[in-house]
Amino acid sequence: MTEHPVPELAALEGRLELSAPATPEILDLVHGMMAHLFSTHPDISERDRIRFEMSVIEILGNIVEHAYRADIDTPSGRRFDIVLGVTEERLLAHLADNGLPVALDLSGAVMPDELAESGRGLALATAALDDLSYQRIATRNLWDLLCLRDSSG
Amino acid sequence: MIDFEVQTRDDGIGVVTPQGRLNMVSARRLKEVLSELVEKGTTRIVVDMGETTFMDSSGLGALVGGLKSARQAGGDLRVARVSPAVMTVFELTNLDRVLRARESVDGAFDD
Numbered sequence: 001m002t003e004h005p006v007p008e009l010a011a012l013e014g015r016l017e018l019s020a021p022a023t024p025e026i027l028d029l030v031h032g033m034m035a036h037l038f039s040t041h042p043d044i045s046e047r048d049r050i051r052f053e054m055s056v057i058e059i060l061g062n063i064v065e066h067a068y069r070a071d072i073d074t075p076s077g078r079r080f081d082i083v084l085g086v087t088e089e090r091l092l093a094h095l096a097d098n099g100l101p102v103a104l105d106l107s108g109a110v111m112p113d114e115l116a117e118s119g120r121g122l123a124l125a126t127a128a129l130d131d132l133s134y135q136r137i138a139t140r141n142l143w144d145l146l147c148l149r150d151s152s153g
Numbered sequence: 154m155i156d157f158e159v160q161t162r163d164d165g166i167g168v169v170t171p172q173g174r175l176n177m178v179s180a181r182r183l184k185e186v187l188s189e190l191v192e193k194g195t196t197r198i199v200v201d202m203g204e205t206t207f208m209d210s211s212g213l214g215a216l217v218g219g220l221k222s223a224r225q226a227g228g229d230l231r232v233a234r235v236s237p238a239v240m241t242v243f244e245l246t247n248l249d250r251v252l253r254a255r256e257s258v259d260g261a262f263d264d
Binding site: 024025027028031046047050051053054057058061064065111114115116117118120121123124127128 | 215237241
C-alpha cells in the first residue's frame with residue numbers, strides 16, 4: 001500500500017498503518033493511533049510525545065487542507081496512508097497522499113509575522129522534528145518524519 | 154472531539170475553556186466562540202488551557218485571531234494554565250511573548 005517508507009519503519013513489527021480518506025474528521029483517528037503507540041511505549045518522554053504528535057498532525061492537516069482546496073468542485077477521492085513506528089532511538093512517521101504536488105522548500109519554511117493567523121504549520125513541524133523530508137514520486141506526495149528520542153529537537 | 158465551556162464573570166471577563174484537542178477541526182469553532190464574545194461586547198477574554206490536551210498551528214491561529222479582535226475592540230485576550238503540549242507550540246513559534254502564559258484564570262488580568 002504505502003510506497004517506500006524508510007526500511008527501518010517498514011520492518012517494524014509494532015508499526016501502525018492506516019489508509020483513509022483525507023478528511024478533517026479523520027484527524028481524531030490518527031490522534032487515537034498515536035495514543036495507542038504511546039500507551040504501548042510508556043518510556044517515550046513527554047517532550048518527544050508532544051513534538052511527534054504535533055508534527056504528524058501538522059503534516060496531515062496540510063494534506064487534508066490541500067486535498068480540500070484541490071477538490072473544491074469534486075470533493076472525495078483524496079486519500080492518505082500513514083505508518084507510525086517506534087524504535088529505541090527513534091519515532092518515525094511516513095505519510096503518503098494522492099493530492100496535488102506541494103510546492104515548497106522546507107529549508108525555507110519560516111514563521112510568519114507574530115500576528116498572522118495561519119502559515120505556521122510546516123515551520124512548526126520543521127522546528128519540532130529532527131528531520132522532515134518531502135518527495136513527489138509519480139502521483140504521490142511522500143512525507144517522512146523523524147524524532148530522535150530525547151534529542152533537543 | 155472538543156467542547157468549549159464559555160462563562161462571563163461578574164467583572165465582565167469572558168472565560169473560554171477548550172476541553173480536549175485543539176486541531177484544525179476544533180480551531181474553527183474556537184475562532185467562532187471568540188469572535189462571538191467580542192461582538193457581544195466581552196472584549197477581555199481568558200482562554201483557560203488547563204483542559205486542552207493538544208494544540209497545533211490552527212489552534213494557535215484561532216488564539217491569535219481572538220487576540221487581534223479583542224485588542225481591536227479595546228480589550229485583550231490572555232491564556233492561563235498552559236500545559237506542556239501547548240507551551241511547546243508557543244515556544245517553537247516564538248509566540249510565548251505575545252501569548253504570555255498566566256498561572257491562573259482568576260489572576261490573568263491582574264497586570
